[in-house]
Amino acid sequence: MRLIWVSAHYPPFHVGGSAVSVQLQAEALVRAGHMVCVVTPRWDASALGAETVNGVLVGRFGVDPVPAGQLSSECVFMDPVFQRIAEGCIAGVVRDIGADLIHAQDRRMIAPAAAAARALGVPAMVTLRDTGLLCPIATCLLQQTTVPADCGQVKLFRECGPWYREHYRIKHSVRHVVGLAYRYRALGHDRETAEGMACVAFVSEGLRKVYASAGWPPAGVRTAILPSPVDPAPPVAAEVAADLRRAHRLEDKPVVLFVGKPSLGKGWPLFVAVAGALRDRANFVHVGSEATMKELIPGPGWRIKSYSFDGIVHVGTQPHETTLAWMRAADVVMVPSVQADALPRVALEAQAQGTLVIGSTRGGVPEANISGRTQLPEPGPMIETVRHALTQPFPFRATVRAEVLAAFSPEATTAKLLACYAEALA
Numbered sequence: 419m420r421l422i423w424v425s426a427h428y429p430p431f432h433v434g435g436s437a438v439s440v441q442l443q444a445e446a447l448v449r450a451g452h453m454v455c456v457v458t459p460r461w462d463a464s465a466l467g468a469e470t471v472n473g474v475l476v477g478r479f480g481v482d483p484v485p486a487g488q489l490s491s492e493c494v495f496m497d498p499v500f501q502r503i504a505e506g507c508i509a510g511v512v513r514d515i516g517a518d519l520i521h522a523q524d525r526r527m528i529a530p531a532a533a534a535a536r537a538l539g540v541p542a543m544v545t546l547r548d549t550g551l552l553c554p555i556a557t558c559l560l561q562q563t564t565v566p567a568d569c570g571q572v573k574l575f576r577e578c579g580p581w582y583r584e585h586y587r588i589k590h591s592v593r594h595v596v597g598l599a600y601r602y603r604a605l606g607h608d609r610e611t612a613e614g615m616a617c618v619a620f621v622s623e624g625l626r627k628v629y630a631s632a633g634w635p636p637a638g639v640r641t642a643i644l645p646s647p648v649d650p651a652p653p654v655a656a657e658v659a660a661d662l663r664r665a666h667r668l669e670d671k672p673v674v675l676f677v678g679k680p681s682l683g684k685g686w687p688l689f690v691a692v693a694g695a696l697r698d699r700a701n702f703v704h705v706g707s708e709a710t711m712k713e714l715i716p717g718p719g720w721r722i723k724s725y726s727f728d729g730i731v732h733v734g735t736q737p738h739e740t741t742l743a744w745m746r747a748a749d750v751v752m753v754p755s756v757q758a759d760a761l762p763r764v765a766l767e768a769q770a771q772g773t774l775v776i777g778s779t780r781g782g783v784p785e786a787n788i789s790g791r792t793q794l795p796e797p798g799p800m801i802e803t804v805r806h807a808l809t810q811p812f813p814f815r816a817t818v819r820a821e822v823l824a825a826f827s828p829e830a831t832t833a834k835l836l837a838c839y840a841e842a843l844a
Contacts, residue, residue, distance in 0.1 A: 419452045419839065420516050422540075424508060424531040425523040426495065428458040428476060431465065431484075434678075435763030436547050438738070439621075439646035440523050441474075443835065446647060446828030448473035450836075455515060457508050461490065475515075479507035492554070493597065495526040496604040504530035505537075512538050519543065519616070519839060525551040528608045532615060543617040543842050545644055546625065547760050551609060552632050554601035555582045559758045560683055563780060564631035571602060585682065609634060616842035619644040622761040622782025642838045645785070647828040648766040653819065659747035662740075666731060668701045668747075672808050675748035677705045677741060677764045685754030685778060688800055690730070692752065695801045697729045699808050704732050705744050746771040750807050753777035753787070754800055761786050769822040772815030776803055788821045 423444060427437040444454045453475075460467065460478035468477050481500065484490045494500055508520065508530060522531035522544040528551075535542035549556045557578045558566050566573070579598055583590055612618050618635050619642045620626040626643065635641060663669050674693070680686040693702040736744070745751055751768035753759070758781035765775045765786040777783040778800075824830065 420518050421447065421452060421454050422508060422512055422517040422520045423454060423456045423523055424520065424527040425456055425458045426526040428456050431461045436524060439763065442647045442649060442828055443831060444474045445472045446832045450832055455511055457511055477507065477511055479503055492601060496601065501530045505533045508534035509537055512540060519843060525608060528612050532611045541616040541842060543615050543619065544612050545619040545621065547621050549628055549758055551605055552629065554598055554605060557582050560756055563758065564628065569632060574598065574602060613639050616640065617642055617838060619838060621646050622785045624782035624785060625758065625760040628758045628781060644835055644838060645826055645831055646761055646763065647831040648770045648822060648826040650823055650827050653771045654743045654746040658743050662743050662747045672700045672749035673747060674700045674702050674750045674752060674804060675705065675744055676752050679706055680704065683755065683757035685756045688754035689752055692801050692804050693730050696805055702730045703744065704730050705736050705741050707735050742767060742771060745773055748773050750804060751775050753783055755780045755783055759783050766822060766826055769818045772819045774807060774812045776807060788825065789818055
């Protein structure tokens with residue numbers, strides 16, 4: 419099968435786990451005997467325009483460079499000029515090497531992928547990895563698990579927009595309001611475009627249910643669940659993990675780890691609450707960029723007045739290999755997402771290292787958490803769950819790793835993907 423994948427990011431230029439998931443799955447398809455070409459923006463001016471990486475053809479088209487470690491603005495992907503350039507590159511690749519199917523790997527690339535597919539008469543599909551196709555800010559999903567019945571443009575400007583600006587320190591301006599309106603309209607167009615594709619895939623059943631609560635996609639649109647793969651490479655050596663703890667003087671107590679952006683949606687206030695309550699029982703470590711935020715009120719019944727806690731060890735953004743070493747070194751990895759997290763890669767990778775994961779029940783977190791320790795995203799239950807985990811031995815490192823690899827190995831996810839392709843092409 420000849421496949422053209424269209425992705426907003428692809429290693430080595432990536433922020434977050436989605437691009438890593440795309441790379442692992444593309445390489446697994448190549449090992450299975452299929453041809454995969456990934457079309458992606460050339461965010462780094464020094465990157466090659468075309469190359470083969472581990473058997474995967476990678477074609478990059480020119481865009482304005484973005485500093486390493488930063489995400490490009492959402493408005494870039496909605497720019498008609500960007501979409502025409504991307505469409506032209508996709509079409510050129512299809513004409514050169516042929517394609518059985520064009521697969522947009524995230525919502526940002528729906529428009530150019532669909533346009534090229536229509537022009538060339540090639541089927542197309544999309545995989546959704548977050549809730550961003552529903553709303554440009556989706557603040558309602560920080561406070562409840564489903565989309566409210568009155569969701570719409572009026573609610574966006576009267577309630578959600580002001581709440582978003584207040585909690586994310588964004589100054590009210592005509593530019594911001596107009597930007598929201600533009601993005602809201604563009605997302606509506608992308609949803610209509612996706613409805614005409616051969617299949618709309620979600621990375622987890624939890625994410626599909628969030629979209630279903632908004633009444634999307636409508637009846638008649640083929641859907642599928644295509645989870646992201648986890649890297650089957652051997653876990654980090656115990657000696658390396660021990661050296662990491664020793665280097666940061668964390669040998670005296672268990673380590674509880676939080677990986678990623680310290681944001682409201684990722685549940686950073688919950689991590690702060692647990693750290694404040696259990697500071698005498700464990701060392702709390704954060705791998706990721708530091709940030710500050712004003713008082714947060716993520717949900718009813720609790721308030722956190724401080725976004726940071728002095729007892730948390732911030733080690734900053736780390737290379738992927740070092741992040742995996744931290745996961746191996748930790749006794750507990752917390753994934754306390756308040757938002758509807760699609761399928762948190764942190765949970766998958768931590769369990770592949772044999773580490774216990776404690777997470778919320780939002781979105782696809784329970785599906786990723788093979789360890790099975792999930793609680794409602796409120797500080798009380800989460801604190802008690804972590805406290806209990808710190809007092810009990812966890813002798814199941816090998817079992818957890820085996821279970822997560824059985825469910826999310828590249829071979830397992832490839833089988834589901836090929837079955838989806840067969841249905842889409844039927």
